[in-house]
Amino acid sequence: xxxxxxxxxxxxxxxxxxxxxxxxxxxxxxxxARQNGRAHLSLLESELQxxxxxxRVLTEFPDVRAALADRSTAASAxxxxxxxxxxxxTDAAVIYVMDASGTTIAASNWRxxxxxxxxxxxxxxxxxxxxxxGEAELFALGTVSGRPGLYLARKVVADERTLxxxxxxxxxxxxxxxxxxxxxxxxxxDKAGIIxxxxxxxxxxxxxxxxxxxxxxxxxxxLRYGEQSLTPLPMDRNDGNLxxxxxxxxxxxxxxxERVSLPGTTLHLLQPLxxxxxxxxxxxxxxxxxxxxxxxxxxxTLLRIVERQTIRHxxxxxxxxxxxxxxxxxxxxxxxxxxxxxxxAETDRRYRAAREELAQASRLGSIGQITAGVAHEINQPVxxxxxxxxxxxxxxxxxxxxxxxxxxxxxxxxxxxxxxxTNELRNFARRKPRPLGPVVLQSAIDGTLLLxxxxxxxxxxxxxxxxxxxxxxxHADRVRLEQIFVNLLQNAADALxxxxxxxxxxxxxxxxxxxxxxxDNGPGVPADLVPQLFxxxxxxxxxxxxxxxxxxxxxxxxxxxxxxxIASPLGGAGFRLALQPA
Numbered sequence: 001x002x003x004x005x006x007x008x009x010x011x012x013x014x015x016x017x018x019x020x021x022x023x024x025x026x027x028x029x030x031x032x033a034r035q036n037g038r039a040h041l042s043l044l045e046s047e048l049q050x051x052x053x054x055x056r057v058l059t060e061f062p063d064v065r066a067a068l069a070d071r072s073t074a075a076s077a078x079x080x081x082x083x084x085x086x087x088x089x090t091d092a093a094v095i096y097v098m099d100a101s102g103t104t105i106a107a108s109n110w111r112x113x114x115x116x117x118x119x120x121x122x123x124x125x126x127x128x129x130x131x132x133x134g135e136a137e138l139f140a141l142g143t144v145s146g147r148p149g150l151y152l153a154r155k156v157v158a159d160e161r162t163l164x165x166x167x168x169x170x171x172x173x174x175x176x177x178x179x180x181x182x183x184x185x186x187x188x189x190d191k192a193g194i195i196x197x198x199x200x201x202x203x204x205x206x207x208x209x210x211x212x213x214x215x216x217x218x219x220x221x222x223l224r225y226g227e228q229s230l231t232p233l234p235m236d237r238n239d240g241n242l243x244x245x246x247x248x249x250x251x252x253x254x255x256x257x258e259r260v261s262l263p264g265t266t267l268h269l270l271q272p273l274x275x276x277x278x279x280x281x282x283x284x285x286x287x288x289x290x291x292x293x294x295x296x297x298x299x300x301t302l303l304r305i306v307e308r309q310t311i312r313h314x315x316x317x318x319x320x321x322x323x324x325x326x327x328x329x330x331x332x333x334x335x336x337x338x339x340x341x342x343x344x345a346e347t348d349r350r351y352r353a354a355r356e357e358l359a360q361a362s363r364l365g366s367i368g369q370i371t372a373g374v375a376h377e378i379n380q381p382v383x384x385x386x387x388x389x390x391x392x393x394x395x396x397x398x399x400x401x402x403x404x405x406x407x408x409x410x411x412x413x414x415x416x417x418x419x420x421x422t423n424e425l426r427n428f429a430r431r432k433p434r435p436l437g438p439v440v441l442q443s444a445i446d447g448t449l450l451l452x453x454x455x456x457x458x459x460x461x462x463x464x465x466x467x468x469x470x471x472x473x474x475h476a477d478r479v480r481l482e483q484i485f486v487n488l489l490q491n492a493a494d495a496l497x498x499x500x501x502x503x504x505x506x507x508x509x510x511x512x513x514x515x516x517x518x519x520d521n522g523p524g525v526p527a528d529l530v531p532q533l534f535x536x537x538x539x540x541x542x543x544x545x546x547x548x549x550x551x552x553x554x555x556x557x558x559x560x561x562x563x564x565x566i567a568s569p570l571g572g573a574g575f576r577l578a579l580q581p582a
Contacts, residue, residue, distance in 0.1 A: 006295045006298065009291075010292060013291050014288060017284040017288055020280075020284065021277070021280035021283070022277070022280070024280045025279070026240065026254060026276075028280070029271050029273050029275075029276045029277075030256065033184065033254050033256035033270070034269075037256040037257070037258045037269030043175060043178060043179075044188070044260060045260070045261060047170070047172065048150075048260075048261060051092060051150075051170045054086075054090060058095070059154050059156045063079050063082055064079065065156065065158055065163060067105060067106055068105065068163035068164045069158070069163060071099070071105065076106045076117075079097065080107065083095045083096070083107060083108040084109075088108075092170060093147070093169045093170060094109050094142075094167075094169040095107070095108045095169070096108065096117075096166075097167075098166075100162050100164050101120070101122065102122030102123075102124075102127050102165075103119070104116045104118060104119050105117070105164070114144045114145050116144060119144065124138070125224070126140075126151040126153040126167065127153060127165055129153065130153035130155045130165045130167075131165060134154065135155065136151075137150065137151065137153070138150070138224070139151070139190060139196045139265075140224040140225065141205075141225050142169070143226070147171060148197075149171040150169070150171075150262070151167055151168075152168045153165050154167075172197055175197075179199035180200070182199070183275070184253075184269055184271045185199055185200055185253065185272075186267065187199070187200075187267075188265060188266070189208060189265070189266050189268065192211065192215060192219070193208040193211075194207050195233070196265075202246075205225055205228040205229075207232050207233065208233060211230055241253070241254065242255050242270060244270070251272060252272070252273045253270035253271060253272055253273060254273050256269045380452055380490065381414045381415075381417045381451055382418065384414050384451050384454070385411050385415065385418075387454060388407040388408075389411060391407050392404040392408055392411075395407065410450070413450075414450075417451070417479070417482075436476060436558075436559065437477075438473040438474070438582030439473060439474055439475075439477070439478045440471065440472075440473055441467060441470070441514070441516070444476075444478055445506065448486055452489055452490060452493070456504070459496065459502065461496055461504055462501070462502065462504070463503075463505075463506070464506070465505075466507050467506075468508055468509040468510075469508075474579040474581060474582055475559060475579065475580040476559045476579060476582075480555045480559075484552050484563075484577065485518075488552060489504065489518065490548065491548055491549070492504050492518065492572075492573070495520055495522035495573060496521070499521065499522055499523075502520070502521065503521045504518070504519070505517070505518075505569075505570060511581060513579055514579050515576060515577070516579065517566065517576050517577075518577075519569060519570050519573070519574035520572040520573055521570035521571045524568070524572050525540065525565060533565060534549050534553040535550060549563075556577060556579070559579055559580065560580050561577060561580060564578075
């Protein structure tokens with residue numbers, strides 16, 4: 001069965017590869033035909049553009065106008081010599097001048113037996129077209145020379161009077177030889193389908209399709225192609241292929257066509273299909289050989305798999321017999337396993353109980369840490385409340401009710417501050433963070449100084465505040481932003497005990513992010529404390545809890561910002577807050 005499936009797969013692959021090779025050969029040949037067609041057209045157009053300028057220039061040539069005007073023998077003789085030199089320099093086949101009646105008065109071939117001088121070409125279409133529209137182009141056989149070429153004619157006019165026609169005949173022998181160097185066949189046809197130029201001389205003046213008798217008579221009367229038979233080129237079109245019979249040999253081509261700037265003229269590039277077909281077939285044979293090897297390997301592998309399945313089945317039967325023999329032993333072992341399972345269940349129950357107790361202890365530890373932090377945060381507002389209350393008593397004793405009222409208002413604000421802090425703890429417990437919004441930086445600093453300003457002044461600390469934009473707003477919560485400032489300023493004040501000329505600076509600058517630097521001139525942060533500086537309970541003071549900077553770091557993270565230790569310009573410790581602008 002495997003061999004039959006493999007043979008069918010190879011048959012399908014062979015048919016598919018044959019179709020692919022044929023299609024690939026056609027597409028590759030079409031691409032090459034288009035490329036060569038454009039290249040050969042470029043050569044032809046270059047020749048045409050070069051020679052089209054010549055009759056335009058010669059119509060303004062003084063000797064041409066003089067010869068046509070006075071019709072003297074001396075003027076015609078001089079013009080003969082000049083046209084002869086010009087034809088030799090430009091590679092034009094013939095250059096000649098006709099008067100208004102169509103009679104040639106001067107020609108570059110005046111020395112040759114086939115001279116055009118004295119010949120009348122009034123019947124030629126290019127003469128008639130030039131006299132009618134000013135210029136004309138015609139590919140035809142020469143009536144005297146019998147050589148094919150392109151006639152470029154232009155009317156000579158002076159003072160609105162027609163003097164005659166100047167004609168440049170161009171032959172393309174060298175261009176056709178260049179085309180012949182290519183592996184492709186190149187031909188140019190007129191609007192009647194007559195091959196007027198070809199890389200194979202045997203194809204010239206043959207037609208791509210049979211001509212009607214009326215068309216033959218018309219071409220014969222115009223003498224455009226002389227007595228040429230204009231027989232059809234033996235060819236057959238099939239599925240885009242063009243087969244041309246050349247004697248006993250038939251060549252199959254792919255065709256690309258390009259329009260030529262001559263009216264009704266088309267360039268056809270016939271690219272042989274066989275080279276690309278041979279290449280595609282060779283590739284298909286290689287692919288088929290690879291598939292043959294792969295299919296053979298697959299069949300061998302499948303046979304080995306079947307053999308292994310047979311061996312495995314035999315082993316399975318032996319195993320079943322072994323299992324049946326040991327069933328009794330397993331039944332006994334099953335009872336022992338049940339007892340072991342019961343013991344394991346009891347162990348699991350104890351493990352879960354111990355895990356719950358550990359989780360409870362962890363939660364209690366977290367609550368203790370949070371409670372210590374809240375106590376640390378509330379300490380400053382409570383101390384401020386006590387100070388303002390004591391001052392209010394003194395103001396009342398003095399009868400200064402206004403100042404006492406002001407202190408009481410401040411106490412109300414500080415009480416609200418304590419409520420906000422405890423509310424923050426409640427929000428934390430409920431996992432419901434306070435919504436963030438724009439906070440004016442100046443107002444947050446003012447609120448902070450309201451809490452700890454007295455202590456800073458009592459300690460004799462010089463406070464330097466410099467805000468680049470006092471109206472700057474940051475994306476934060478005011479209460480928690482003040483908590484940050486309180487912690488950082490409190491730590492700075494603690495570090496300045498015993499320091500001569502203690503100083504703290506607050507600098508705010510930048511737009512995105514807004515940078516706030518809080519620096520002091522204290523002893524700085526010990527090097528061994530820097531790695532765990534923002535870790536809870538890490539402190540360098542004997543009486544410190546080590547929660548301030550940890551709280552600062554958590555709040556700043558909630559704001560989407562960052563806090564870092566920097567070198568203080570005052571010589572002590574410095575902390576930089578980077579907050580998002582609002």
